[in-house]
Amino acid sequence: MRRKIVAGNWKMNLDLSEARELYKELTKAENKPPYVDLYIFPPSIYLYPFSESPSFHLHLGAQNFYPAEKGAFTGEVSVSQIKSLGIQHVLIGHSERRVYFGEHDAFLKEKVDAAVKHDLKIIFCCGEPISVREKGNEKEFVLDQLEKALFHLDENDIADVTLAYEPIWAIGTGLTATVEQAEDMHREIRSWIKDKYTTDVANKISILYGGSCNADNAQELFACPNVDGGLIGGASLKAQSFLQIANCF
Ligand code: PGA
Numbered sequence: 001m002r003r004k005i006v007a008g009n010w011k012m013n014l015d016l017s018e019a020r021e022l023y024k025e026l027t028k029a030e031n032k033p034p035y036v037d038l039y040i041f042p043p044s045i046y047l048y049p050f051s052e053s054p055s056f057h058l059h060l061g062a063q064n065f066y067p068a069e070k071g072a073f074t075g076e077v078s079v080s081q082i083k084s085l086g087i088q089h090v091l092i093g094h095s096e097r098r099v100y101f102g103e104h105d106a107f108l109k110e111k112v113d114a115a116v117k118h119d120l121k122i123i124f125c126c127g128e129p130i131s132v133r134e135k136g137n138e139k140e141f142v143l144d145q146l147e148k149a150l151f152h153l154d155e156n157d158i159a160d161v162t163l164a165y166e167p168i169w170a171i172g173t174g175l176t177a178t179v180e181q182a183e184d185m186h187r188e189i190r191s192w193i194k195d196k197y198t199t200d201v202a203n204k205i206s207i208l209y210g211g212s213c214n215a216d217n218a219q220e221l222f223a224c225p226n227v228d229g230g231l232i233g234g235a236s237l238k239a240q241s242f243l244q245i246a247n248c249f
């Protein structure tokens with residue numbers, strides 16, 4: 001059975017005391033279904049303090065890293081530095097990194113390879129802007145993103161990746177993809193994986209939905225056969241709403 005995942009992307013939010021409070025509430029929370037894996041991706045500056053008090057039911061991940069071993073890359077953190085905190089998960093390909101920081105497909109491929117080399121587990125994000133959906137080209141667009149940065153991995157390595165479909169027009173806008181739009185894209189992504197790899201691999205990979213997912217709409221989204229969870233931005237900043245979402249399975 002595919003893993004069910006609810007992941008919180010805190011982005012550049014919360015000061016230290018707010019972040020500590022939220023982390024504390026999430027680590028002591030007992031009311032989540034045992035078959036749902038919870039992840040949080042806090043700002044990297046908080047990874048160290050959180051890693052000092054790890055929680056067995058809350059996985060910590062890094063929002064970003066630079067794909068070089070070490071050296072003169074002012075302001076960046078490396079995969080080994082992340083790993084040295086005991087952190088095992090990274091986000092790659094989030095649309096905000098693509099759009100605001102110019103992370104193009106070739107660079108994302110380098111990040112994928114660096115993460116795999118160091119045995120970090122990837123949540124790889126893909127998704128189209130509104131202009132592409134309006135033209136009806138969203139599937140070609142998403143397939144292209146996956147082919148250029150992810151589908152070079154071999155069968156073993158891809159099987160460890162989690163995907164997140166996040167239509168850009170739904171991120172932080174309050175506009176959620178309809179259940180039909182989400183399921184349609186997720187089904188398509190799974191069938192590309194099947195074509196490119198094997199049915200077994202395609203059935204193993206969890207595909208999350210992201211984009212204004214919240215406690216009110218998560219239930220119907222998670223009920224879709226190919227939606228295996230959510231990547232949650234705004235609604236992950238409060239323990240109550242994040243845990244409500246996890247309880248929507
Ligand atoms: P949102 O963000 O839930 O605030 O729309 C999702 C994301 O960017 O991962």
